[in-house]
Amino acid sequence: MTDAAEPSIARGRTAALLRRLGLRGRTLVIAVPFLWLLVFFLIPFLVVAKISLSEAAIARPPYLPIWEWDGLRLLLTLNFENFTYLWSDALYVNAYFFSIRVAFVSALIALLVGYPMAYYIARSPEPRRTLLLTLVILPFWTSFLLRVYAWQGFLRSNGVINNFLIWAGIIDQPLVMLQTNGAVYVGIVYTYLPFMILPLYATLVKLEESLLEASADLGARPLATFFHVTLPLSMPGIIAGFMLVFIPAIGEFVIPELLGGPDTLMIGRVLWNEFFSNRDWPVASAVAIAMLVALVVPIMLLRSAQARAESD
């Protein structure tokens, strides 16, 4: 008894000390991820924000500092030209809208493809469910780059698909599939499909069978049951899955670079070009900041609308 009691007294003392410092167990647990986000997200973000307000220069690093101290005065030079420049050149605006369009359509296709899959998995008996989920996650075990390269092999003019279609006699000229927007859609939907399926599965598996039975019992045909019960109740999963595909797809660089054509101007590629080809860090940073603002604001609005709907 005494052996066990002593450490607990010591622990009690530590806890009391921490409490006096205003720290409790819960605060400490939350503090760790918060610190992580602070150091590795917020601070880099502020650095990028700072660069976006500076002037480009042929120097190392390739921009001018935004403040100077001449011994008496602090001179702050904020250059908003990078942002106004984004508006003036149609390239950027077009790239934004095109990125949003590609991401939106891809998320929609992923939803249409992923929903039946998630539904089927959720309604499968237990051992098969685990197997099917493993299969959904399996592609992550190979490199993302490798998988996108593999799609080149499929879509090329002498690739697997064209060869098969010619062999089957369906076409006699190879179809142009690689380096088109279509290939980008295929790549994005393929890559992000698991991110759609998993949250959908998580909500659908919680859907009680008795609710579907109650609906049928009250006279609803299967399709009516789907639209009145299943679909509304899986809305949280739909929104989560849509966001998980839509948001990263907007900034996607690798897929449009490897599968897209020269006219596939997505914001990720523009960003890459500004940074590495033009070495214009301030404009590249402005592109990044503008994209973030353009995305975060609607998402936050959506979130608060969701929260309000839930609290009803």
Add this chain to the structure above:
Amino acid sequence: MSQPSSVASAKPWVSGEAAPFVRIVKVVKKFGDFTAVNDVSLDIYKGELFCLLGGSGCGKSTLLRMLAGFEEPTEGRIEIDGQDMAGIPPYERPTNMMFQSYALFPHMSVEKNVAYGLRRDGMGKAEAMERVGQMLAMVQLGKFAARKPHQLSGGQRQRVALARALVKRPKLLLLDEPLGALDKKLREETQFELIKIQETLGVTFIVVTHDQEEAMTLATRIGVMHAGEIVQVGEPSEIYEHPNSRFVADFIGSVNMFEGRVSEDEPEYIRIDSPEAGGEIHVGHGVTCTLNQKLWYAVRPEKLRLTRDRPQARNAFPVYVEDVAYMGNSSVFRLKLDTGKYMHAAKPNLTRYDEDAITWHENVWVSWDDTAGVVLTL
């Protein structure tokens, strides 16, 4: 409780005049190797409140689900109102079901939940809402129409589920443990409400329950199920006073059971020699049996008398009071016979103070009338 005044017409299963409303004919349901329902035949009449009573896994819920159309019988036939139900999906059956978990749609208000069935049948919004309003008034939930199910108490949810199942005016209402999720007090109140609603609307109810008290209170007739089979069908008093097997006698209420052999077999009485009881038991009526046949005698605890002096009754045995359980309205005595067998006797507590009450560690006599018990051969 639920028997209306004109007894003759209210008991179609006795008169045999009316055609049964629900006919279950030799129904078998198998899940793989497991036989959930085994060769069940049952006739249920219009306006009945029929209870399927049995322990968990006895097949009562499976039978109910076959009536609703969620399961198809492996063999046999189900007819509702003269129509064969084979291959008819749940959404085309003239039945509605009240689920054990209530299965209320969590994303819809009370009003929308109740209106769901009407709307799916293509009823206009105004008309549907009027019907919903009437229904909610009947279950006293008018004020809660706009609430979501999670904002209601268990009892209120139960009423919503009932209203939703009744609003389409089904010919047959199936209730799966309708009161199972309510606490005891609320359950007792709701039982009578359920009977009142059933009598007002004249809908045929089939109730599945594992609670024998609930079945006794609600039912016009009870079907006792065990291991996928119906073991006895009858009115509550019939099931209680005339069980046809040891299983039913034991399942419904508590019972003292003695094994024995027929030692005297006369047209007017029989005597059973029971080594368990430590003597002969006198049965005051004729029984179809043969001499020396092995059978069982069952007598309910409330039919027993306890006295300090040796009583006049033919069935009297000396016992030792080992325990007394005070239940409020009655006391249950745990008695030990000379043979070592235990019995239970229940005595109503008719007065508040009884100085002379039989109590712990007394040697007394237990006795009962010649007609107090039943002879069971199964």
